[in-house]
Amino acid sequence: MTYLFWAFAAVWAGVFLYLYGLVRRSRLLEQQVEDLVRQRGPAGGGTGASAGEAPGAEERVGAPRP
Amino acid sequence: MPRPPGRRIPARSSDEPLAWILFALMVLALYGAFLFAERERVMGDIQRIFYVHLPLAWVGFVAFGHACWASIRYLATGRREWDVVSASAAEVGVLFATLVIITGSLWARPVWGTWWTWDPQLTTYLILWFIYVGYLVLRAAAGDDPRQARVAAVFAIVGFADVPLVWLSARYLRALSPVIFTSHSLGLAPSMAWALAAGLAAWSLFYVVLVRVRIRLGLVEAVVARAADGREAAP
Numbered sequence: 001m002t003y004l005f006w007a008f009a010a011v012w013a014g015v016f017l018y019l020y021g022l023v024r025r026s027r028l029l030e031q032q033v034e035d036l037v038r039q040r041g042p043a044g045g046g047t048g049a050s051a052g053e054a055p056g057a058e059e060r061v062g063a064p065r066p
Numbered sequence: 067m068p069r070p071p072g073r074r075i076p077a078r079s080s081d082e083p084l085a086w087i088l089f090a091l092m093v094l095a096l097y098g099a100f101l102f103a104e105r106e107r108v109m110g111d112i113q114r115i116f117y118v119h120l121p122l123a124w125v126g127f128v129a130f131g132h133a134c135w136a137s138i139r140y141l142a143t144g145r146r147e148w149d150v151v152s153a154s155a156a157e158v159g160v161l162f163a164t165l166v167i168i169t170g171s172l173w174a175r176p177v178w179g180t181w182w183t184w185d186p187q188l189t190t191y192l193i194l195w196f197i198y199v200g201y202l203v204l205r206a207a208a209g210d211d212p213r214q215a216r217v218a219a220v221f222a223i224v225g226f227a228d229v230p231l232v233w234l235s236a237r238y239l240r241a242l243s244p245v246i247f248t249s250h251s252l253g254l255a256p257s258m259a260w261a262l263a264a265g266l267a268a269w270s271l272f273y274v275v276l277v278r279v280r281i282r283l284g285l286v287e288a289v290v291a292r293a294a295d296g297r298e299a300a301p
Contacts, residue, residue: 003175010169036290
């Protein structure tokens, strides 16, 4: 049972570590977007949206579906 | 005003229902693995690792196939979006392949008496893992250089040739891993087959959700990098 426990624990630990890495990258990206918007100013053409929404959610960039 | 051609990046709104279905399937898969599937007579409870080990291996193969396909599309069209898809699929594939190796070792120790053996299937699988880790290193080193990105794409395509070798080594070489699926039978008791099916469905959907999130992140990163460089995003 010890090996069984560690096998499932390793799987979920690996998955959550990867998800944590994605969240960190996403936050870094949001920070970059905010910095860009601040540098360009309100009329500078920045999107002003967070990494999760813009330009991803609405903008068409020719992205293929997975 | 008409929108320019191109496909929409998978939006967050469609992820939420998928996440709930995934949650339900994961609970079902865990129930199947620990409670529904009968206890294997020879190995005992340790055999329950199988219900996560095999689905992870399957999804890993799918991910590498996805990376190979996206790399072919990238070479054919030159569109960086396909490059992002390939890198995303390979990254998730390497995650799953790593978990396959870890769970396999934890299963092998009490059953075979060793953490690792240079069995043909295990060896070819380890080679596959190294190939796609190498691809990710190449892709990261390539940065914005399309020439190096194309070299990395060729690496991802050629590397996929190892997948059939892993599959065939279990059947035609002296592999220690049992062959479950044959043309004659499933080789599993019905409760075990149902638990395996739940695991396969749950981890396959998990791949879809994870790769969508990862692709979206990659695409946004590419747009932000272009904006940071002061370049115009491609229409």
